[in-house]
Amino acid sequence: MNSTEPNISNSSSNKVPPYPVEGSTLINNTTIPDRHTTDVVTAVQYGFYERVIELVEADPQLTTKLLDDNITLLHWAAINNRIEIAKYLISKGAKIDAIGGALHSTPLYWAIRDGKLEMTVFLVSYGAQTSFFDGEGAAGIHIASMLGHSYIVAYLIAKGDDVNFLDKFGLTPLMHAQRVMNRDPTQILIRLGADINHQNPDNKYTALHYAVSNNNYDAIRVLIDAGAKTNIRNSDNEDVFDFAAKAKNSRYLLRLLSELTSSNKVVPRWLEVNRSTQLFGIKLLPYIIIILVAFIVDLEVWFIYKGVVLFGLYVLIRGYMMIFFDDKLQGKAPIAIAQASIFWLYACYIYYFLPYTHVMSFNCIGLLIFTYFSWKSYYLAIKVDPGYIVTNTDQLHRTIIQLAEQNMFDSEHFCTWCLVRRPLRSKHCRECRKCVAKFDHHCPWVDNCVGDKTLPYFTGFIFFTPICLLFFLYGALVYYRNHCNVTSIGLLSAIINCKASVLWFTGIAMLHTFWISALCATLITQILGGFTTNELFNFWRYKYIRLDDGLSPFSFGWKQNLVDLLNRRILWYAPTNFDWAHIYTLDDFNELIPTRLRRSTKSSSNNSPKNSFNV
Ligand SMILES: [Zn+2]
Ligand SMILES: [Zn+2]
Known part of the structure; x- marks a missing residue:
């Protein structure tokens, strides 16, 4: 793809800039011309509405007059986003699809090229063509894609442009978008139905070939994440790995491609396991660690030996996690730790404490009742949809058009990840990759978002769990008093010597009691404050x-x-x-x-x- 930087000029006056007169860093002359004496081109560019009317009324031919390079006044109104003037010029007979400038573009394409969404909406509403090929063989959607004007891309598609429309040389908008060093246009095109693996009929490149050749890391991630194939070969029989190997920064590119296409390259082939096995592995790990530590501290050996074994266990776990688990899987660790803690604390209660607290005691029955509420809330906090914002294609197109026409189609009102209008109090969750209504936070301990629908369950969970833990701690007290004959809390050595593993479980319970209670108090204070x-x-x-x-x-x-x-x-x-x-x-x-x-x-x-x- 060749460079297609705007090269539009009006040589009738050297002072006239070839770019919009406002919002461009390319304009050196900051002096604003006199609105009463200026020529008509300058008046249009700077939005001097009265002056334009004055000059056009005096010479009505100005609206259709071709300036140098066949540029018209409507071109200048379009690139400078002068809606009122454009409306006036059209009412006076200006041609909506006049072709002019070095790129043989229409006023609409000038507006698109400069990212003027409001003007694009205006001209499209007046019937401006979007499928016409300019001097470089590109239509409106290709220009918007190659220059990263994602909102215009979305608007044109919502208005009926084909997301896979080929330019004169067989390139899709998605291929053009690979020149833009951010994920937005690529992501929007894919979400709106772009064919990811389409090949340029000429050189057989896919969008991924273009992304790799442009070192567009963000786009590479989005494309592979969306299912772009890495084994498609171009006309030189090169797939994207061959392509990356030839690049200047080949090491980084190859590593990125490897990371994105395989779970982990560090693991020898015979040790490779699939994703669900890895997930099972990380969920199982805390169960094993907690009981292994309990087993080690109970060993009847000198305490230094226990320390050495525990340190060895720590090193083993770290190595195991580094080799087998990437960042995404490690994010699943908190929920696994929470569930393993719950499991072993109840096991400890039943095995060690229950013989002393007895089934029909206040302690045991209380624990049972609050366990019911705690577990029920926990299950619902994990399983219930927190309030994800969803849409369908028809609704999405309507939303895009509506926001664009109300001049509210921007990142403040529209999520470019989910392609939904953002409701008040919502937020896009990076972990869930969705917008969540009345977003509170994403909780790794339940591996779900706390949002409009899950907040009551999550609050219930962190309210009832510390109560259960207090029953557990009371059970521990009964155990120490009766089994170990410990009557004073200060007798730490007596507690350790009696049953160190129970102390380990008690420590876990105390830690969870402390932080969950603090979290609960904070959350409830916030909720009561609205x-x-x-x-x-x-x-x-x-x-x-x-x-x-x-x-x-x-x-x-x-x-x-x-x-x-x-x-x-x-x-x-x-x-x-x-x-x-x-x-x-x-x-x-x-x-x-x-x-x-x-x-x-x-x-x-x-x-x-x-x-x-x-x-
Ligand atoms: Zn979102
Ligand atoms: Zn989330």
Whole structure:
């Protein structure tokens, strides 16, 4: 692909810049011309509406007049995003698809080339052609793709352009997008149905060949992640590995391709296992470690020997994890640790403590009851959809067109990962790779997002679990008192000498009690204040969060907030049941507030929609 930098000029005046007069770093002359005396081209470029009318009324031929290189006034209006002037020129007979400039482009293509989405929407609404090939054989979607104007790419597809439309030389928009050093255009095209493995009929390159030849690491990741084949050969019989081997930075490229295409190259072939076996391995590991440590500390040998064996175990585990588990799998470790801890603590209780606490005791029955609530909440916190924002193709196209026409089609309002409109209080979760309604945080201990639908279960889990742990610790106390005859907590050596493994389990229980209680207290305080964890941590991103007065615009007082969390009617308090997946602005939210709560809300209704979106 050859360079296609804009090379559009109007040589009728040397002062006229070949780029838009605003927002371009290529303009040296910052002096704004006199709006009363300037020529018509300059008046159009700078948006001097009255001056344009004055000159065009005096000479109506100006709207269709071809300037140098066949450029028209509408071209200059388009690249400078002068909507009102463009509207006026069209009303006076300007040709919407006039072809001019060095690249034989229409005004629409000038607007696309410079990333002017608003003007693109305007010209398309007036029937401007998008499938015409310019002087370089590219149509609108190819120009937008090669220059990284992802929102224009999405808009053109939503309006009906073919996502796999071939340019004059057989290149798809996806191939053109490989020149852009960020993932957005590649990702949007793939999500909108681009054919990933299409080959250029001439040289048989795929989009991945282009990405590798351009050292476009982000695009390489997106393409392979989406299923791009690495074994397709071009007309020189080269696959992307051959291609990478020839590149200047071949070592990095080859390593990246290897990482993306195979689970782990460090492992010898005979030791390679598939993903599900690896996952099983990492889930099993904490179960083995916890019981092995218990076994080692109970060995009747000198304590130095125990220390050496424990250190050896630590080294073994580290090595095992480094070899077999990549970052993604290691992210599964917390949930495995949580489940293994739960399993062994209950096993310890049954094996060691129950003979002393007895089945029908307050301690045992209490533990059983709270275990039911804790486990039920835990199961639901893991399994329930946290409130992922979903869409379908029709709805997506409608959303794109609607946002573009309202001049709100940008990263503030639209997630380019999920291709969904971002609801108020939502956030894209990097781990889940989805936008989550009323996002709180992603919890590795449940390996799920804590969002609109899972917050009650997660809160239940971290509320009931410390209670269970307190029952466990009480069981430990009974055990030490009766089995070891330890009557004072200060007799640490007596405790260790009695049964070190029980001390190990007790230590695990104490650690979990401490941090889960702290987390629970923090989370409940936030919930009662009407905030999510994300809003408090990233308050600077959200215009609707004002921490100066400590109030959330979504809070109706702690009692109502608590009822909303429990989602149950308590006395005369009924839950509000907001559908956070479909509330986009503060105004939307304010309209949905039940009448009985309207006076107690802290939100103001005079926020403009533009200002009330989240990021
Ligand atoms: Zn998203
Ligand atoms: Zn998540």
